[in-house]
Amino acid sequence: MSQTNDLYKLMFPWDEVLPASAEVIVRDVDVVGVGAIRKHQLLKLKAEREIILQTHTGFIPASVRAIYDEELQRTLQWLQPTRVIASKEFNFHDEVLKAFVRIFPKTHEQLGVMNSKLCAEYLKEMEWSSWLLQDHWRYFSGFIRQKFASKQTMVELVQWEWIRAWLEIQPFEMPPAGTKQLVVNPSLQTLKLSHDNDVIQRTEGLYTFVCNQESVKILERKIEICEAALLDLLNEDRAFSEERLLEMAMLEDIQPPLSKDDWRKKIEVLLGSSLILKT
Template identity: 50%
Template sequence: MSKETTPEILSFPLRGEWPKDEILFIRDVDVVGVGAVRRHQLEELQKVKKLILQTYENRIPSSVHSIYQAELLRTLQWLRPLKTEAGTAFDFLKEQEALFSRLFPLTKQSLGMTAARVCKNYLEEMEWSSWLLQDHWRYFVGFLKQKFPEQKELGEVAHWEWVQAWIEIQPFELSGMEPGVIAVNPSLQTVTLTQFNSVLQRDSGVYAFVFSASQSVVRERRLDIYEAQLIDLLHEDRKFSRAQLVQMASLSAVSPPLSPQEWETKVSALADSDVIIL
């Protein structure tokens, strides 16, 4: 006599090999309104798997319930699950504790024996105000830096991990760019490491993170002073063609100066890394 097994709910961020089951269960609190890497993964999954969406409307805070409902309808237009059903009960705090481990593995490792207490304190202090479970951690970096102001490396590790987690789910609009106009990738986030980070094994500097639409991954690039200057120019309230950007960069006070050809190379490097869009 065979025993019935409880269907496994997909855990996000989704890493490693996909489950072998033909039918997979996903939850609205993990997928509604998402874009970037997570949406790509779901769209690839539904090519070879059947997805059942479990909803938890009664768990969504009233302050965001109307937004959640609109996002759910938009999500269903591309997700196309086999069916939608009411989800079974889950323990919110246990879910968040597990998510903390998945989002901040290096931060948790750095915290050591205090990790469980820090996680518990954060969850006790923060009010649930979103429909996505992952969004509940958006204030964690600031919380951690406030608790451990002298431990700069720890704060930078947490920032590093959160930026990637944030980009992984955001619905960035990467289309509709004006022809001939250079734009900064709208997903661009930066993390500054003030010294060599032994946990991340990265040198000090400014690191750019972006969602690459062509590769459907979050990409990382350490910026030099020239690349940072190009990004600063593109953030100004004006539009640049490639030639205009190179011309303006050549007039900047960055030292030592570069030739126009060398600035061209820097522009190409940023474009190849998806930091800017040509």
């Protein structure tokens, strides 16, 4: 966080450490249109501090200005800031680089002296096509894959950090209740680590990430082949009853074969991990 005219300006992603100041500035380029964890953080912050929203309307790209205006009005309705102040100065290049360090802390550390050159190349190629600073880095993992095709551990580190950053802000639409169906959590993201990764201290394998609606936290879990098969089945038709899913699972070519009771237990594990939801 930084200090501006005796007011604290929160920077996101935020560690949820409350500033001493009774009033806190948050910026539209960090909060307009967000959902998931960041919206939850802002609502908690609102209960503890007076929020001032700083806007950068004159700097928003013309290509997204109409959508920004709509999302700004929606954000004002639920955020209800004490007041809104307009910024007359904004250095996009500097701010987006600061956002990079917050989004990719381990990547930044691993790249070391290459950070400046690589970020400069990426920013030169990318047009600012969103009002959110964080969104500007959504293609960075692909950019790094092109630059370091032979360094899979580095590529996967960038993907790991981006998935967590993406899940932190996305507004997810939850499935309708009362259908008695099993569905994949709409926030589900997956990443296969091809090697043990010492930087994130994770072993080779397939990992899942979801935003849990109750705890409002990102849950990460390494899954087994049979669990991945269940997720694939649900993704095909989007929804099954539990019995129908069990019937389909019994047809899967999994070695060694699982009994129906074993498959049922795997479904319960996925439900408990919020990877699938019962509507």
